[in-house]
Amino acid sequence: MKVLNTVGQRVPMHDAATKVTGQAQFTDDLALPGMLYGKLVRSTIPHGRIVSIDVSRAKALPGVKGVITGKDIPDRVYGIVPKAKDEHALARDKVHYIGDAVAAVVAVDKEIAEEAARLVHVEYEPIPAVFDPLDAIKEGAPLIHDNLKTNISASIHKEFGDVEKGFAASDYVFEDTFFSQAVNHAPIEPHAALAAYDLQNGDLTIWSCTQIPYFLKRNLATTLLVPENKIRVIKPKVGGGFGQKIDMYAKDFCACWFAKELGRPVKFLYEREEVFQSTRQRHPMYLTVKTGVNKAGKILAQKITAYADGGAYNSTAPLMITLSCFFIMIPYRIENLIYEGYHVYTNKPVGGAMRGHGIPQARFAIERQIDLIAKRIGVDAAEMRVINAIRAGMPHPAGFIINTCGFADSVTEAAKAIGWKEKRGKLPFGRGVGLAGASFPSGVANMAHLASGAVVQLSREGRVSILSGAADIGQGAETVICQIVAEQIGVPMEDVHITAADTGTCPLDAGTFGSGVTVRAGNAALLAANDVRDQLFSFVADRLKCKPDDLMTANRRIWVKGNPDAGMSLSDALFEYQYSNRPLPIVGRGGWIPPAEQPTSLLTKNGNFSPNYSFMTQAAEVEVDLELGKVKVVKMVTVHDCGQPINPMLVEGQLEGSIMGGMGQALYEDSTCIEGQQYNPSFLDYGFPTVMEMPEMGALHIDTDDPVGPFGAKEAGEGTQLAPAPAIVNAIADAIGVEFNRLPVTPQVVLEALKKNADKS
Amino acid sequence: MRLPKFTHHQPTRIEDAIHALADNPGAKAVAGGTDLLVNMKHRVELPPALVSLSRIDELRGIRREGDATVIGACTTLKEIQRDEELGRKFPALVQAAMAVGSYRHQTMGTLAGNLCQNTRCRFFNQSWEWRRVRSLCFKAGGEDCHVVGKKNICFSTYSGDMAPALLVLNAAIRIQGPQGISHIPLADLFSGQGKSPLALASAHIVTAVVIPEASGNGLSHYEKFSLRDSIDFPIVGAAVWRENGSVRVAFTAVDRAPVRAQAIEAALQGQKLTGPAIEKAASLAAKSVKLVPTTIHPVAFKRDIMASLFIRAVRALG
C-alpha cells in the first residue's frame, strides 16, 4: 500500500482561519465604489395574469436609478436543464407563485431601494391556484404554464427486467404509500450577487454565491444576450449551498442587467425570507411502492409511482425524477423495476436540487418499506438488506458499473455499531434502533460542461499555485484539491495555494453538484500535479543519474526510491532547474472527464451514470417521550464506503451535517405553505435542529480501492443525506410500534398515534 | 431586514426616561431589544422614538428589600441564572430564565423586557412583504383576524417564559410613571387583549419585580415544551409552586396573557398530590384558557401538552 503524506490526513480547511476570524469575503462582504443596491418586487398572489405594472412612483423617488419589469428585458427563459428552461428573470405575463419576481429596482442605498420596491404597484387578474400535485393532475385543474397541456412538466416511465414475472414469482406482494415533505436548504449565507461592467471593453463581471459558475455564465449569456466570452463569473466564499445555489436567480440577472445599463456596480442580496420563498426547496413527493419478495426477503420486483410537487417552475425537474428512478436499483439489486414518475407544477415555491436530489424521497419510501416488509414476513430488517445488497461487479439493470462496493459490509457493521442484536425489538417501550442504506454517484459522467481542468504552477521559491474551476461552497473542495497536489509534488499544505471558480482565469469545471467535485476536479488536479512532477523529475533524474520513475518526493525533498541519501531538496532542485536555463515556473495542466464508453445523462438512455458510487448504512437509536411526543435521536452511526477519504475530517463534517439534515427532514422541518405562501420563512419559525439536538455520532469506514477516483476516492457529500431520515423513522417504529410513512414525525403526530394505539388496546 | 428610522434616547436616570417617554408621543422603552427590534424590522411596531433603559444603573441588580427579593427591571436573564440565592429560593424563576431563546437572548434580554414582550401570531410576526399578501391584520393596524376569520379581534398569544414562573411565585411589579411609583400584582400587568396586551399606562415603565420571601418557602418548577432546546419560544410553558396544601399553577403560550390555572389550583386545594389527584387535575389544564391556533400547533395538541407538562412539572417538585 502506498504511503501517503497529505492525502488521507486530517488537514484543516485551508481557509478555516480566515473564516473563523471573519476575514473571508462572501459576496455581501464585497463593495465597489459607486455601488448601487437592488431590490426585487415579488408577486403577492399565487397565480394570475399581470394586468399592469405602475413603476412611476418608484422611478420618481429620489435616489432611484432604475426600475425594470419583465417587459423591459429580453424574452428569454433560463434553467439548469437546457430542455426544461421555463423561468424568466422577471415574470412577463403571468405570475406562478407568491414570491415570483415581477420587477426590480436599484437605488443609491438599501433603504431607498426597499422603499422604491414598495412603491411599485402591480395589478393582477387572479387565476385559481392549485397547491398539491395530486390536485394539479386532476382533470380541469388550473393550468399553471400556458405552453403545456397539463401540469406535468417532466415524467419518466421505465421498465427494467420483467416486472410481471417478478411479481408472479413472489411469495408476497406489498404496496405502501409514503410522503416526504418540503424542506429548505437553509444555507447560512443568503443569496447575493454583485455585478460590474467595464464601459470600455464591454466586460461584465459578476460575483455570485453560486455552486456552478460556468453554468451561471452560460445562462447569463443566453438571457442577457451577451456573448459568453464577455462574462466573467467569480465565486467568492460561499456559505453553504446544498444544491440551492445551483440555479440562477433574478438577482444574478438583474445585477448584470443594471450594471450594464447604468455603468455602475450593482448588488442584490436576498432576505432570509426570500431564500425560503423564492429560491428552491426539496421536492415534496408522494411515492407508492409495490414490492414482491420471496420468503427469505429477496426482492423480486418493484413498481413505483411517484408524484413530485415541483412548485411553480422546473429547475432540475427531468434530472431529479430520473435520479429518483435509477437509484432505486442501487444499493439493492433490483432486477425487475417499473418506475413511473411525474414532476407536477403547483403554485408554490420551486423544487430544486437538494443534497440527494430526488433520491432521498425514494430512499425514505424504500427503506421504510423494507422495514415494514421484514416485519410482515418475519425476517430481520438488517439481514434483508444484506440479502438484497448489490455487490461489486454485479450487473445493474441500467448499466451502472459497480467497480467497488462496500454496501453489504456497511449494513453488518452499522448493525454491530448500534447494537442491533441486543437492542432491536428488545429495548424498553419508547426506545428503539433502526437503520437504512443508500448509494450515491460521484458526479455525473456525461452531460454538457462535465469536464474539469486544472493548472498547477511550481515557482522558483517552491510555491505551488493551482488554478481550478471547482466551486468550494464550504465543503472543502479547495482543501481536497490542495491536498492532492501537495501529495504529488511532495510539499506541505502551507506551500500550496489555490485560485478557484473564477471563469475569467480558471479552467472549465462543471461545478459543485451531484457530488462530483473530488473525483472529477480532484482527478484533473492530480493530472496537472503529475505533469509538474514529471517535468521536475525528468530533470532531477538526470542529475541523480536515475530514472524518473525511481524518484520519490515528500517534505520538500526528492530522492531515489530505496536510497534516501541519494536526493536533493526541492529548493536545490529548483535552483539548478533555473540555472540550467529551463523556464520557470514549471506549469502543469490536467483535464479530466469521466470515462464513459456510452456517455449518458440517463434522461434519454441507460448507461454508466457516474465514474463511481459510494455506499453507506446509517443506524439510529432514538428515545420517544411518551407524554410529549418528542423524539430524541440518542445516537447515530454511519458506516461508509467512500473509497479513500482524501480528508477524513472533511468526510466527518459531511456525515455530521447529514445527520443534522436527516434529523431535520425526519423530525423538525416542514416548509409549509398557507394558500401558497411559505409560512415559516425564518430560522426561528422554520426550526431546523441545532447543535443542541445533535446525538452522539460515530463513523466507521469500509475500505475499498476504487480504480477511477483520485487515490481511490469516491463521493462523500450528498450520499450520506439519503439514509438518516428513514433510519430515524425505522428506529421510531422499533421504539413505539408505530409505522410513520409521512414526514416529518412531529410530537403532534407521535402523540396522536400513541393515543390511537392506547384507544385500541 | 433593516430597522425603520427612529430617534434614540439614552437617559441614565429613571425620571429622565419617563420624561423622554412622555415628551415623545408613541415612544417606546427598549431594554435588550431582542423582542422589540425584531418587531420593528417586521414593521409591526413603528415607534418614532426609542428610550433605552440600558444605561440606568438603578434598574439593574438583585437585592433584598424587607421581606421581598427585588429584581431590577433591566437585570438580564443570564444574571438571574447566575444568582445562586435566586436558584435556591425560586428555582422556577431560574429555570424559566434558562429556557428563554438562546444564549444571546439571555445575555441581552432583560426580565422586564421578557415580561413586557409583545404577543405573537403566525400572521403578525412576519415582514411587511410577507403580510402584504393579505389585508392588514387587526393587531398590525387593520381590521381582520386571519386566524379566526373575524373582524376587530385578536388572539395573538403571550409566549414569554418568565411570566408563569413569577405568577406562581406571587410576584408584584413596581411601576414608575410621571406621578410616581406604584405596585401591582404581576397578573394585572396583562390586559388580556391580543391587540394591546400590556395594561401599562403611557410613560410608565416597570422598574422592578418584587417577589415575596414567603414564596421561597415553597417548592417551584418551570417546565417548557418546545421542539428545540434552544431559540424556540414555548409551545407551552407550565410553572408550579407548592407549599403544604396549596398549589399554584400558571401557563404561558396558551392565551393572550399568561394565565393562572385556577381550575387546577382549586381541585388540588388541600389535596395530597397523589398520582390520581394530579392526573385528574391535569385534565382541567385547559379549562381557564382560550386556545386559538395562532401557531401551526393545533389546539387539541396544545391541550394535551398542557396536561402532560403540568404533570411533569408537579413530578419535578418531588
Ligand SMILES: Cc1cc2nc3c(=O)[nH]c(=O)nc-3n(C[C@H](O)[C@H](O)[C@H](O)COP(=O)(O)OP(=O)(O)OC[C@H]3O[C@@H](n4cnc5c(N)ncnc54)[C@H](O)[C@@H]3O)c2cc1C
Ligand atoms: C429568535 C428569538 C427567540 C426568542 N425566544 C424566546 C423564548 O424562548 N422565550 C421568551 O420568553 N422570549 C423569547 N424571545 C423574546 C425575547 O428575546 C425575550 O423575551 C427577552 O427577554 C426580551 O427582553 P428584552 O430586554 O430584549 O426586551 P425588549 O425587546 O427590549 O423589550 C420588549 C418589550 O418590552 C418593553 N419593555 C422593556 N423593558 C421595559 C420596562 N422596564 N418597562 C416597560 N416596558 C418595557 C419594550 O418597550 C418592548 O415593548 C425570543 C426572541 C427571539 C428574537
